[in-house]
Amino acid sequence: MASADDIRATVRKYVETVGAGTAADIVALYREDATVEDPVGTEPHVGHAAITEFYAAIEPLDRSTELFSIRVAGNSAAFSFRVVTRFGEQTFTLDPIDVMTFDEDGRISSMRAFWSQDDMVTG
Amino acid sequence: MASADDIRATVRKYVETVGAGTAADIVALYREDATVEDPVGTEPHVGHAAITEFYAAIEPLDRSTELFSIRVAGNSAAFSFRVVTRFGEQTFTLDPIDVMTFDEDGRISSMRAFWSQDDMVTG
Numbered sequence: 001m002a003s004a005d006d007i008r009a010t011v012r013k014y015v016e017t018v019g020a021g022t023a024a025d026i027v028a029l030y031r032e033d034a035t036v037e038d039p040v041g042t043e044p045h046v047g048h049a050a051i052t053e054f055y056a057a058i059e060p061l062d063r064s065t066e067l068f069s070i071r072v073a074g075n076s077a078a079f080s081f082r083v084v085t086r087f088g089e090q091t092f093t094l095d096p097i098d099v100m101t102f103d104e105d106g107r108i109s110s111m112r113a114f115w116s117q118d119d120m121v122t123g
Numbered sequence: 124m125a126s127a128d129d130i131r132a133t134v135r136k137y138v139e140t141v142g143a144g145t146a147a148d149i150v151a152l153y154r155e156d157a158t159v160e161d162p163v164g165t166e167p168h169v170g171h172a173a174i175t176e177f178y179a180a181i182e183p184l185d186r187s188t189e190l191f192s193i194r195v196a197g198n199s200a201a202f203s204f205r206v207v208t209r210f211g212e213q214t215f216t217l218d219p220i221d222v223m224t225f226d227e228d229g230r231i232s233s234m235r236a237f238w239s240q241d242d243m244v245t246g
Contacts, residue, residue: 097201115196
């Protein structure tokens with residue numbers, strides 16, 4: 001099992017790359033057979049190809065992220081963070097809570113993101 | 124499916140009763156066949172009798188709670204909150220992130236709590 005420190009390091013790297021990395025940087029943190037359900041209740045993206053396509057949508061955006069807190073339990077973690085996306089003068093701020101599971105090497109085996117359109121703040 | 128408002132109301136009531144209610148008050152928010160995994164990675168408590176026994180442990184304690192944020196997605200929610208427990212001069216503060224699923228009546232069908240002993244702050 002990955003240690004709590006390994007899991008926290010992967011979560012930090014994930015939030016950093018969602019804020020400033022390429023889709024390839026983000027997907028490299030996932031297992032080849034990982035699943036991504038974002039938001040929870042939608043059809044999961046399964047495997048590196050589908051997950052790359054999912055994150056490719058944010059790659060061209062002007063964005064930044066901030067990690068608020070991480071809770072590790074066994075081979076899982078829940079964490080809250082902020083994603084700010086900018087279009088010209090307008091900003092879109094979302095604070096999701098994500099849940100991830102990890103394999104023995106600290107790679108992400110599943111991600112589920114809890115948020116809805118109601119949580120998006122436009123400024 | 125329960126509405127997002129129903130789900131938020133149940134989460135608020137849950138955090139309130141964990142802070143100031145009896146085990147029976149808390150368990151009344153759960154379906155009869157619900158599961159409680161607290162913390163994640165431990166054996167789940169299944170059904171009202173086992174869940175009552177689980178919360179009975181906190182019933183005699185001097186405690187308070189505070190809800191920080193809720194994220195609703197489909198029939199699920201993730202939320203962060205604080206539980207403070209007092210023994211004489213000493214306080215134990217824990218900020219878990221919990222994930223719940225809900226039935227069509229807004230009752231809790233499952234709860235999973237993300238935290239570890241590392242997250243407990245003694246003061």
